[in-house]
Amino acid sequence: MSLQLDDPISVLPGVGTRAVRLYARLGIHRVWDLITHWPRQEAFHLEHHGEAAHQARDGEVVHFVATIDAWTRTPRRGKKVGTVTLTDDLGTRWVSTFFQRWPHWLERQFPVGSVVEVNGKVTHFGGRPYLQQLKLASASSRDDQLNGSSIGVVYPATQGLASATISKDVQTALRLVGELDEWLPEQYVATHHLMGADEAIRTMHEPPSSEALTQAQARLVYEELFALQVALQRNRNIIKGAEHGIMNAVVTNGVCDLFHSRLPFALTSDQITVMGEIDRDMGSPHPMHRLIQGDVGTGKTIVAAHAMLRAIDAGRQAVLMVPTQVLAEQHASTLRDLLQDMVIERYGRFLTIDVLSANDTKSERRRVCDGLASGLTDLVVATHAVLEPSVQFADLGLVVIDEQHRFGVEHRRSLTDKRVTGDSPDLLVMTATPIPRSIALTLYGDLDVSTIKTRPGGGRITVKTIALEKTSPRREGLYDFIAQEVSQGRKAYVVCPLIEPRESQDNAIESNDVQEDSGPTLFVDTVPGGHGWDEVASVRDVHRTLQERFSPTPVGMLHGRMRSVEREAVMEDFRAGTVPILVATTVIEVGVSVDESSVMIIEDADRFGISQLHQLRGRLFRGYPDNYCVLFSSKDPEDNPRLQAMVATADGFELAEIDLQLRREGAVFGTNQTGAGELAFANLLTDLEVVAQTRADVAALLADDPDLVGYPRIVEQVNYRHPDDHVIFADAG
Known part of the structure; x- marks a missing residue:
């Protein structure tokens, strides 16, 4: 009797109906699944x-x-x-x-x-x-x-299916499948001194020595990353090969040059470098697919404005898509301030900017849609509402997506498909959540990555961060300090996880509230507390408390369940200083910018992940030089590595590395980024050299044989590891 790798495990001698059900609990359905059900690494x-x-x-x-x-x-x-x-x-x-x-x-x-x-x-x-x-x-x-x-060896097991039984079945399967074919190209096996495919798998299940085990693990790290790179890079080549781009070539003395001449500050070297990369991409006949990652406060909006004006100079339109209406309104306000009274010479009229969201009135929506369809609107800042089929553009030249981790590939493609001529607009996606280089090399298979690290002003803005227990006696002194800051014209944020007191987690997290009705469920980077939500701070309770504490100084309240007109009114009062203290949920997490803010309190900070805490703190990297962030924790903050990381550094890239160490890849890639989170041996943080090597090896291989006609075993392996093209969306933002 012999077995094939894609045979169901029910054909394995001794594996009956009950065992098939038990194996299904472990995700084991095929012989391939069984022989790659690895022993627990810590249990050798x-x-x-x-x-x-x-x-x-x-x-x-x-x-x-x-x-x-x-x-x-x-x-x-x-x-x-x-x-x-x-x-x-x-x-x-x-x-x-x-x-x-x-x-x-x-x-x-x-x-x-x-x-x-x-x-x-x-x-x-x-x-x-x-x-x-x-x-x-x-x-x-x-x-x-x-x-x-x-x-x-000890295998991950389940009730009714012991490790010893799994070991016996694995050995039976390995005996019946015979010698496994080598599927990696011979030159890579030799160049990187890799153990053979058959020997590596058998060694993992029955290691003859610790040295052999180490060699087998090194082989499996390489092949995991190699297979993933094949899937990602083939997907990228398919996308690029199927797309025909448009030319958004540089125009001299246009609105983009006028914009630069009006800037009241000098650009950083990183901004200048990235703008040059964008100009080269947009002037190419191939569609731009570029990701800009930059820490909070590094000036990504200015770079996006540069790109959008390049498209407008070329006679086309631009769309900036953002996850929330609060952010859409703020971006539109910022862009209008930057671009006011600019005349597009080819049209003989002023540049026009509109906002589109699901909460617009019918008449306002009709006006904006008519402007986009006729070409009279040059730039629209929009939420998910722009994805609706009824929204059409006269000549869409550039799609910019801000906070790309809130959107998936399908959203990007919905926007880039809005050209009726069949060609593709340029695409620029941005994130203020820094990504470790190893993740960027692996995850963004269809995007070229640009990085902005330097903040304007050469680091003159600082934020001192401390972590305290929420019952700390220092709280009252902190309130006195806020009162002192407010008396000098500065402002303070107080952030709470919940809107209403005693809510359940499902109804309380702000990230689930700020999305529009037409949008998808957003990823929530929040860490469960594990002890219920009864004592967790809510906006309503904290607002009531602080109103009494700071009276007669006004204290505002902001959350995602408020009507858009109410939210904008609150933010305008906060910007103007008539309401200098704002109690809010994470609706302020992304993009909200008030230069005079100097203090932020985050209540129950242990409920949030590093990324979200860093984004919230980023509201202070705006204008005032000396700022303070206090993280209150329901437990001892000394025992919380996330809070200690926030205290230790304000570098988003360093925090991203720490976050990856704490959470591993699966959580980083998220629910819409299937595939890379299943790495059993490779660690995208510690195996950076192998990530880079496999990326280069696969690129060279596909350059010679894009369809892998000469490598059917590689195709077979990728299909085993990623069935049904299930990494096709691993490049999701």
Whole structure:
């Protein structure tokens, strides 16, 4: 009998209907799934067999044949403690102690003088070897014992399906599939000194030595990343090959040049570099696919404005898509201030900017849509409402998506499909959530990545961050400090996880509230507290408390359930300083900019992840040089690595690395970024060199053979690992 890798596990001898159901719990359906159901990495342990048992050190596992010398029970502290004494073939005496229930069944089954097979973990006490986790079996019921040492394995299991059963089935499967073909190109196996495919898999399940195990793991790291890069880069090539771009070439003395001449500040070197990359992309006949990642306060909006004006100079329109109406209104206000009274010479009229959201009145929506369809609107700042089929453009030249992690590939494609001529507009996506280089190399398979690190002003803006328990006596002094800051014309944010008191998590997280009715469910980067939400700070409670505390100074309130006109009125009062203290949910997380803000309190900060905390704190990197952020925690902040990371650094890229260490890849990639989160061996943080190497190797391979006609085994492997093109959206923002 022989097996194929894509055979169902039901064809495996001894695997019945019940076992098939149990294996399904572990995600195992095919023979391939079974032989790649890897032992737990932390559970490999050295085992000693037969005469080698006496060489075992504490914590190591032994297997040997011995004779039962005695079963004894002695009183100790009011209890009877039992021991069994055994002697192996070398004359070594072993003792195992039973502190709880006396094993009558073992004493009856294996009386003194019985020859037994012994399995246990070694510990030494008083110079004598003891056995923990003792297991006994009749020596005559098993084959002759091996002599020497080996590495034991433990598999992730489920109730009714033990690790030992999985091990037996894996070995049966490996025997019946025969030798596994090498699927990596020979030149890469040789160049990188990789173990062969068959040897690596068999070594992982039955390691002959720790050295062999290390080599097998290195091979599997490489092949995991190689297969993922093949899937991502083929997807990128398919997208680019199917698209025909438009030319948004640089126009001299247009509105873009006028915009630069009016800027009241100097651009940073990073901004200038990225603008040059954008100009080259937009002047190419191929559509631009570029991601700009930049820390909070690094001036990405100015770069986006540059790109949009390039499209407008070329006689086309631009759309800036953002996740919330609050952000849309703010971006539109900022752009109008920057671009006011600019005349487009080719049209002989002023540049026009509109806002489109799901909360617009019918008449306002009709006016904006008519302007887009006729070409009279040059630039629209929009929420998910712009994705609706009824929204058409006369000549869309550039799509800009802000806070791209809030959107998926399908949203980007919905926008880029809005050209009726069949060609594709340029695409620029932005994120203020810095991404480790290893993630960017892997995740953004269809995007060129630009990075802006330098903040305008050369770092003159600082934010001192401290973490305190929410019951800290320093709270009252903090309120006095806020009052002092307000008296000098500055402003303060107080952020709460909940809107209403005593809400459930499902109804309380602000990120679920700020989306528009027409939009998708947004990813929530919030860390569950684990002790219920009854005592978690809410906007309404904190607002009521602070109104009394700071009276007669006005205290505002902002959250995603307010009507858009109410939200904008509150933000305008906050900007103007008539309401200098604002209690809000995470509706302020993205893009909200008030230069005079100098203090932020985040209540129950342990409920948030690093990314969200960094985004919230980023509201302070705006204008005032000396700023303060206080993270109140319901538990000891010293025991919270996320809060300590926030205290230690304000560098978003460093925080992204820490976040990756704490959460691993699966959480970073999120629910819409399937595939990369399933890496079993590769670590996108520590295996950066292998990430870069596989990316280069696959690029070279696809350059010579884009369809992998000469490499059918690579195609087969990618299909095994990523069935149904399930990494096709791994480049999702």
